[in-house]
Amino acid sequence: MPNARYLATGSVETRGDQLSSMPHHVVCASAGLLAALVSTAALAAGLSPVARTEIEYLLDYLEHSGCRFERNGRWYDAADARAHMERKLNWLLKRDLVGSAEQFIQRAATESSRSGKPYRVQCESDDPVDSAAWFRAELTRSRGTSGGEANG
Numbered sequence: 406m407p408n409a410r411y412l413a414t415g416s417v418e419t420r421g422d423q424l425s426s427m428p429h430h431v432v433c434a435s436a437g438l439l440a441a442l443v444s445t446a447a448l449a450a451g452l453s454p455v456a457r458t459e460i461e462y463l464l465d466y467l468e469h470s471g472c473r474f475e476r477n478g479r480w481y482d483a484a485d486a487r488a489h490m491e492r493k494l495n496w497l498l499k500r501d502l503v504g505s506a507e508q509f510i511q512r513a514a515t516e517s518s519r520s521g522k523p524y525r526v527q528c529e530s531d532d533p534v535d536s537a538a539w540f541r542a543e544l545t546r547s548r549g550t551s552g553g554e555a556n557g
Contacts, residue, residue, distance in 0.1 A: 451498065459506035459544065463514075464490060466543055472528040474536070477517050480527075490514055510540045 452460070467474070467487050474486030481489070493513040497503045502512060515537040516523045524536035 451501065452504065456503075456505050456509075459547070460494065460503075460509045462547055463506060463509070463540055463544060464494075466547075467526075467540075470526075470528060472526050475525040475527070475533060477520050477522055493518070506544050507541075510537055510544070514540050 464487050467490065468483050470483050472483055473480045474483060474489075475481075476486070476489065490513055494503065494509060497509075497512055503509050514524065515535075525533040526536045526539040527533040
């Protein structure tokens with residue numbers, strides 16, 4: 406940061422800048438979050454508007470489902486599952502390997518790229534189901550209610 410210095414209190418001092426009263430860890434965390442958001446947005450810019458909307462819808466649906474997500478034998482809450490899916494999506498987007506919601510499901514939301522074990526989703530007291538089938542069913546349902554595009 407030009408014209409800035411770190412103080413012993415952990416704050417950042419700048420000349421005439423509003424960051425001067427913020428603790429150093431808050432400034433760093435904010436900068437990291439902003440970089441991640443800009444990176445995700447830039448990567449998703451290569452997707453068609455329909456694909457971007459549908460994939461974002463599926464990620465939102467997962468996050469707010471209240472379901473558990475199994476990955477490599479361990480269960481995660483829906484927010485952690487979404488974060489993992491976004492990391493996989495970003496990796497795939499950097500390599501131009503996702504162009505549709507179906508490709509997102511197949512390449513990011515079906516199985517562990519490390520172990521090959523299928524991901525599973527469990528909602529309430531229902532039996533766990535393969536995540537690919539769970540995502541495909543929701544994608545089909547959303548397209549049926551929105552005239553061909555995911556309904557957010």
